[in-house]
Structures are given as C-alpha cells and as structure tokens.
Amino acid sequence: MSHSEIGLIGLGTMGSALALNIAEKGFDIVVFNRTTSITHAFAKSAGVLADRISPTDSLADFVAAIKVPRIVILMVPAGDPVDEQIAALAELIGPDDLIIDAGNGNFHDTNRRMRSIMSPFLGIGVSGGEEGARNGPAIMGGGPNAHWERAAHILTAISAKFGDIACADWMGEEGAGHFVKAAHNGIEYADMQLIAESYGLMRDGLGMDAAQIADVFLEWNKGPLKSYLVEISGKVASVVDEATNAPLLDVIVDAAGQKGTGRWTAIEAQHLAAPIPVIEAAVVARNLSARRDERAEMEKLFGTGPKAINPDDLPLAVMEQAMICGKILCYDQGFRMIRAASDQFDWNLQSPAIARVWREGCIIRSAMLDDMASAFTEDPQRSLMAAPFFSAQIAKTHDALRKVVATAAMHGIAVPAHAAALAYFDAMRTARGTANMIQGQRDFFGLHGFARLDDGTTGNHGPWAN
Template sequence: MKEAEIGLIGLGTMGAALALNIADNGFDIAVWNRTTARTREFHAGAGELAPRIIPTESLKELVESIKQPRAIILMVPAGDAVDEQIAALRPLLGPQDLIIDAGNANFRDTNRRASEAAGPFLGIGVSGGETGARYGPSIMGGGDKEHWDRVYPVLSAISAKYEGAPCATWMGEAGAGHFVKAVHNGIEYADMQMIAEIYGIMRDGMGMTASAIGEVFDRWNNGVLQSYLIEISGKVAGTVDAATGKPLLDVIVDAAGQKGTGRWTVIEAQHLGTPVPAIDAAVTARNLSSRREERATGQALFGAGSGALAQGTLDMANLENALIAGKIMCYAQGFSMIAAASDQFGWALPLPEIAKVWREGCIIRSAMLNDMASALEDEPTRNLLFAPSFAEQVKAAQEDLRLTVIESARAGLAAPALSSSLAWFDTMRRARGTANMIQGQRDFFGLHGFARLDTGATGQHGPWAE
C-alpha cells in the first residue's frame, strides 16, 4: 500500500485547497474529514491530482497511511475543536509523530498545546485565503526549530514565492507563528478599514459612482499603494451585480464579519502596552457595522447630513497621500507590536524576515514590504515611522492625511482608522505631551507619585499630599 509523505485533517475550504496544493507540488498526501462523504467528494473532484491523494475513512486508517515519522496538518476551526482533534489523534501516534495546527489559533492556545503536547507539535499561521492555500500562501511557523526543519521541504514548496524565495519562515518557539499571523490579520483589518473609509469619502463626500471609484483604485495600484487589497478593491468596486444590473457594492449589506483574529491583536496589544490605534479603530468599526438597527435609529434621531464635501476641498491626490500615510503608520504600529512581543516572550522574532514572508501569498502583500524589510534589516529596533525612506513619505503625505480627516469630520463622514492614525502620528512627533496632567491628577486623588523634569527625582508628590 502506498504511504503518504504527509497527512491532513479537515477538508473545508482552506483544508481542501491546501491538500490540493501539497499534491500539486509532488507530495503524496493522506486526508481525512469527520464527514466521510466529504472525503469521498473531495477525492473524486481532485482530477489529475487524485493519484497523489489517499482518502481515508478513520483516524486509524489516516495514521497508517503516512510514512514514519509522521506529520499531520490540522485544518479545523480554532478553539475546542483543535483540542478534541489532538486528543483523538495523539494516542494513535508514535513519539516522533508531528501534529501541525495550521488554523487561525490564538497564540496563547498554541503555547498551551505546545507545553502539554505528548509529542512534537507546531503551530503555523497560513495567510492568503483559499487562493493562497491552493496556489501558494505565506506561512509563519512556530514551535521547535527541529520540527519545523522536518516539514520545511513541504511547506517551502507549497508556499508563495517572491523572486524565487519561499514565503515560509520559522518565527520562533511555541505560539510565535500564530502570534505573527494574528498581527498580520490586525494589519489586514486596519488596511481594509482605511480603504473603506476612502471609498466612503469618494462615494458620499464626492458623489462618485462605484465604477469611477474602481478606476481610481486601479490607477493607485500602479503606484506607491500597489498591493493586493487595493487591487481587489478596484475589482470589487467595478463589478456589476448580474441580478439587478447595479454596482455590486450597492447591493452588499454594510455589516462586516470577523473571525476574532483582529480582536486578539487588540487585546494582546493592551497586554503588551504597545499601541495599535489603527487596528483598534478597525475592529471597533466592524463591531459598529453590525449594529444596523441602532445606526438607523441614530440617523432618524440626529440625521445623517448630506455627507457632501465642500467643492474643491479634497481631490484624488489628497486621498491617495492620506492612504499612503495611513498605511505606513498601520504597518509601523504592527511591527512595533511584534518587536514588543519578541522582548516580552523571548522569541527573537525576525522582523526583516517577517516583512519578507509577507511580500507574496498573504492578504497584506504590498510593494511597500520590500522597503520595510530593508529598513528593518538596517535597524530592527527602530520604529518604521522613523526609517528615512518612510519618514520622507510621511512628511510629504501627512498634510493630506490631516486635510482628509478634517474635511471628513466637517462633512460628518466617519474615518476612524485614518483619524486614529493621525492622532498616533501627532503624539509620536511631540516630545512634550500632556500626560503630566494625568500624573498630577493621579497623585492628587491617589498619591501615586510623579517624576520631576528638572531634577529627575521620582516618587514625588504635590502639596496636596500634606
């Protein structure tokens, strides 16, 4: 009986695509799904790749179909389902058999699973959606390096390639890979939100049609903003609904879904004490988008206003520069968070390599990432905002970001991610802030103490302490 080089559990959208990718790259793969009918359906539809796929109808059969030492990828929903699958699978495995959780797991769960594992365990982040999983995702590995090295030939082969280099990198121990994937998703949330805000300004503030907006995004995709998300935004805006003949955007309900990774990023940023306001604003905006009835009540009570911008206040160049500045700030916040986690958890996360692994295959792939990788190689501990190439771009674009936020606010158009990025920027460029007032307040009501600017003495109190 033929033995597979690797196994996979879970033939949902992502699992099926990943299995086909593995087979397409010349590896025999054994697959199992909780529903046997789905396994048979998947194998029957695999076409010319079917000979490389071994469908199995029990966990025992799956395990017996894989060469030793075995490696089995889990593509099941995050949470309890992963623990249940591991519990069912581990008794069937040998001491050197490797379990790989490739779902969107919370890195703290991955830390726990790695510490509790009765055998080798990896947690890897996989980005790129269904198309990426099928034809080349970005892969972020976490766990023992020796276990990563065992399966790297498969993972590097199936990953996306940037100028021939695999977009698959080991990030560090335990949950490091899933942590980096969560921050990736947080940046994704913020980038998408800022694009949506610019779309709203063009639609409501300038009265532009969806097709005209799509043309703008298409044009921007040939410049500094070149990225997967700008590319697909142009395609989405330019698509016509077959059922109604209207622009597709005009028939899509304005309530955005989420699977939790952005929320995890915001929560961990608070634990780490590292601000990611653009991501925070994006998560909040998605939550607010679901409150459609409340928003309708608000419009009936307060009115939405025309939302129209005053003639000549903003043009496409202003909006493009605002998005450039916002994007740089969003990535800078994300990489600062990764750096903070590297220190906190002792992971030595490879920031330049993270930028490189995101250059292809993943949702946030962008032309900027190559320059970001170079900037991080030059000085890994420096905030990307202060890297010379990005500092110059922000200097050139920040007034357009400011103008965009001002005119949006004046017209009553919400731009939370752009606004929060501007506030972050203004805070980051002012050596003397206003937290001295907060320290005075804290000392007044709680005698928490403060440090003096003139002497450097700490633990000082105001006269109220007497």
C-alpha cells in the same frame, strides 16, 4: 504499505485547497475528514492530482497510511476542535510524529499545547485565503526550530514565492507563528478600513459612483499603494449585480463580519502596552457596522450624516497621499507590537523575516512590504517612522492625512482609521506631551507620585499630600 509523506485532517475550504497544493508540489498526501462522504468527494474532484491523494475512512487508517515519523496537518476550526483532534490522534501516533496546527489558532492555545502535548507540535499561521492555500500562501511557523526543519521542505515548497524566495519561515518558539498571523490579520483589518473610508469619502462626500471609484482604486494600484487589497477593491467596485443591474456594492449589506483575529490583536496589544490605534479603530468600526438598526435610528434623530464635499476641497491625489501615510503608520504600529511580544515572550521575532514572508501570498501583500523588509534589514530595531525611506514618505504625506481627517470631520463622514493614524503621528512627534497633567491628577486622588523634570527624582507628591 505506508507511502505518503504527510497527512491532512479537515477538508473544508482551506484544508481542501492546501491538500491540492501539497499534491501539486509532488508530495503524496493522505486525507481524512470526519464526514466520509466529503473525503471521497474531494478525492474524486482532484482530477490529475488524484493519484497523489489517498482518502481514508477512519483516523486509524489515516495514521497507518503515513510514513513514519509522520507529519500531520490539522485544518480544523480553532479552539476545542483542535484539542479534540489532538486527543484522538494521541492514541494512534508515535512519540516522534509531528502535529501541525495550521488553523487560525489563538497563540495562547498554541503555547499551552506546546507545553502539554507529548508529541512534537507546531503552530503555523497560513495567510492568503482559499486562493493562497491552493496556489501559495504566506506561512509563519512557531514552535521548536527542529520541528520546523522537519516540515520545512514541504511548507516552503507550497508557499508563495517572491521571485525565487519562499514566503514561509520559522518565526520563533511556542505560539510565535500564530501570534504573527494574528498581527497580520490586525493589520489587514486596518488596511481594509482605510480603503473603506476612502471609498466612503468618494461615495458620500464626492458623489462618485461605484464605477468611478473602481477606476480610482485601480489607478492607485499602479503607484505606492500597489497591493492585493487595493487591487481587489477596484475589482469589487467595478462589478454589476446581475439581479438588479446596479453596482454590486450598492446591494451589499454594510455590516462587516469577523472571525476574531483582529479582536485578539487589539486585546493582546493592551496586555503588551503596545499602542495600535489604527488597528483598534478598525476593530471598533467593524463592531459598529453590525449596529445597522441603531445607526438608522440615530440618523433619524440627528439628521442625515454625510454632507457633500467640493471636489476642489479634497482632490483624489490628496486622498491617495493620506492613505499612504495611514498605511505606513499602521504598519509601524503592527511591527512595534510584534517587537513588544518578542521581548515579552522571549521569542526573538525578526522583523526583516516577517516583512519578507508577507511580501507575497498573504492578504496584506503589497509593494510597500518589500521596502519595509529592506528598512528592517538595515536596522531591525528601528521603527518604520524613523527609517529614512519611510520618514521621507511620512514627511511628504502627513499634511494630506490631516486634510482628509479635517475635511471628513467637517462634513460628517466617519474616518476612524485615518483619524487614529493622524493622532498617533501627532502624539509620536510631540516631545512634551500632556501626561504630566494625568500624573498630577493621579497623585492628587491616589498619591501615586510623579517624577520631576528638573532633577529626575521619582516618588514626588504635590502639596495636596500634606
């Protein structure tokens, strides 16, 4: 007899954690993994939750064990594996059975699947890593709202909670959920890069050791920068490596990995003509980090990079203020990009709801996001830069951001995310920019025409057109 309300395919790290979360919240769940031994090992390790978990050895047994109409969550690698799994399920499930892709899918793939799959389909972004999947992630749903409502009682139950508010919500049609998750990950890249640059300034500029840096991050985590990423940065910096008795950070290779979602965000921003320079700088920094051998050669060629900074020239309080400013500007870019996508794809994405979902469970969760949710609730279309609370914060901190960027530049320390944030701020607050020169150049070599300031006419040409 089919008794389980939901099934899950894919018992990797995230899938296993999510399945346990579902069972712990009181839902009977059927699980299946292509490697049968993994399925049974998972079920045996479930402890007190084992009674709610039904392991199956075949896809047919898996489908048969779920109540009709079925809900099936896919936790398999993005791309072709998702399509292959959907194709295999299509031969076994009914027309009302709901398939949910909960992996890190590209929203273009999700859009395509929405249009081609005969069964009901959702694409949901799940953020929070293994810990979030097990204890409560942030969940961003995309697809028809009616399909979201079918699974919402489970998805909200397993999600993180901000007070008593579930950090799970329907974002919009088609691939909206996966797009919002990609934007989240792009912001995550930038957040991490801003922290890493502050670490570099303390280590290479101020000569601080890892333990001292840990104390700074943990202190910053008590103020406006309170967030999961600042908190764990302090914890990472405080760990001593057992093998060498040196700080663990000092033995970690300085080449950052990536799964591609930050890169997707940067690519989509270009398609949307949505400037996200802090996020793009973070993606570039990760790519550069992989070039370790080449960087070592360049150091030999041009001399050692960082020069010592007099602590009086760059107080830690100034660095904290700079990070506050950079973070606000980064989020401003991220939310502007989300609004651009909403307009482009007719998704009606709601900035207040997105900020509320991100307040807990996800990697970028922070105290600041609650203030952002409030700012967007007051005016969903207003940028964070223009919101009174955040404009006041920027006014107080942008000089610190300038100080950090200038000091870093004079001492040979790369701070691309900080610098991108400052350039964005300066560009956005300059009413009369320099693109008139670009328009003149374009007209000179291509007769592209230009608009005039004095009379507003367009399609004008310079004398070189004669």
